[in-house]
Amino acid sequence: MGNFMLGIETSCDDTSIALVDRRGNVEAIETVSQYAIHSEFGGVYPELASRAHLEAILPIIESVMAKAKVTPLELAGIGVTRGPGLMGSLLVGLSTAQALGMAWSVPVYGVNHLRGHICSVDLEVKRLDYPAIVLLISGGHTLLAHMTNKETYELMGTTRDDSVGECYDKVARTLGLGMPGGPAIDRLAATGEPKIKFPRPMIKSGYEFSFSGLKSSVSRHVETHKDWDVNDVAASFVEACVDVLSSKVLNAISDKKPKTLAVVGGVAASPQMRARMKGICDETGVTLCLPPIKWSTDNAGMIAMAAWDYIDKGIVTDLEPSPNLRLDQA
Ligand code: KG4
Numbered sequence: 001m002g003n004f005m006l007g008i009e010t011s012c013d014d015t016s017i018a019l020v021d022r023r024g025n026v027e028a029i030e031t032v033s034q035y036a037i038h039s040e041f042g043g044v045y046p047e048l049a050s051r052a053h054l055e056a057i058l059p060i061i062e063s064v065m066a067k068a069k070v071t072p073l074e075l076a077g078i079g080v081t082r083g084p085g086l087m088g089s090l091l092v093g094l095s096t097a098q099a100l101g102m103a104w105s106v107p108v109y110g111v112n113h114l115r116g117h118i119c120s121v122d123l124e125v126k127r128l129d130y131p132a133i134v135l136l137i138s139g140g141h142t143l144l145a146h147m148t149n150k151e152t153y154e155l156m157g158t159t160r161d162d163s164v165g166e167c168y169d170k171v172a173r174t175l176g177l178g179m180p181g182g183p184a185i186d187r188l189a190a191t192g193e194p195k196i197k198f199p200r201p202m203i204k205s206g207y208e209f210s211f212s213g214l215k216s217s218v219s220r221h222v223e224t225h226k227d228w229d230v231n232d233v234a235a236s237f238v239e240a241c242v243d244v245l246s247s248k249v250l251n252a253i254s255d256k257k258p259k260t261l262a263v264v265g266g267v268a269a270s271p272q273m274r275a276r277m278k279g280i281c282d283e284t285g286v287t288l289c290l291p292p293i294k295w296s297t298d299n300a301g302m303i304a305m306a307a308w309d310y311i312d313k314g315i316v317t318d319l320e321p322s323p324n325l326r327l328d329q330a
């Protein structure tokens with residue numbers, strides 16, 4: 001078997017290709033973001049996304065293979081995101097992977113993007129240990145899961161409306177900041193004071209989340225206060241998000257007594273989020289597993305890493321795009 005897994009990620013608005021070895025070392029990775037294409041629409045425009053993936057994907061694969069000086073003969077396989085995500089975007093990655101798999105005679109593994117995010121914590125250094133609580137906070141998802149071992153993904157709760165990343169992006173738009181919203185809000189929040197009392201939606205309601213009320217509350221504040229300060233609004237908003245997420249994580253830790261807490265997805269790049277989760281872990285004696293910041297957001301490294309896992313567990317999936325794939329489906 002070859003030494004490298006080629007990862008392909010095209011589920012949303014990033015075309016990402018990576019070569020990862022079995023221990024999680026990233027030999028080469030390139031990610032092309034489509035922010036510039038979608039920014040004028042205030043969200044991802046699906047048809048433009050698939051077109052941009054189609055233009056970008058083959059040159060990036062060529063460049064990543066050349067950079068790492070890896071030939072097709074050295075590949076153990078190709079891991080490609082099969083869902084969840086946008087149908088047209090997934091199709092570009094899946095059909096490219098199948099064509100290359102056939103041409104190069106290497107197996108192709110259809111990977112669940114959510115499981116990919118969880119595997120991001122094992123890139124470069126193996127971190128995850130079981131039982132684990134997973135907090136997945138991204139643009140597409142917000143969920144808490146319990147893993148008693150590496151095969152079991154028990155969903156504890158998810159969001160009833162917006163994801164936390166979506167909320168960051170919508171609030172960023174309200175505040176007149178560009179895309180992606182998360183990093184811009186974090187930067188402003190760092191010098192603001194969290195003195196506005198925004199709501200903490202569903203903070204006491206089990207493991208379910210809701211973020212649309214918080215987003216509306218920020219819009220109302222900005223509309224009704226002429227002298228609003230962007231740094232204070234950002235800091236107060238971030239504090240509300242972090243309060244809700246950390247309260248549920250604390251409950252999950254006391255409920256399930258895990259060894260590790262994995263915090264993954266784009267919002268796990270937030271320094272405020274990282275600091276609060278570290279505080280919780282220091283307090284409770286749980287080991288915190290975070291992906292390197294650069295691999296918190298969507299990337300093909302985590303997809304290649306997950307594909308190694310699929311080989312180890314003998315998981316075979318089909319290569320149909322699956323836009324609504326759940327965490328408990330491979
Ligand atoms: O994981 P990801 O790249 O894509 C999905 O799977 O959805 O997450 C993207 C989300 C966006 O909403 C973006 O605003 C947010 O992650 N994000 C951040 C930061 N960097 C990206 N949110 C907070 N702080 C950050 N530094």
Ligand code: ZN
Binds near residue numbers: 113140265298
């Ligand atoms: Zn993602």
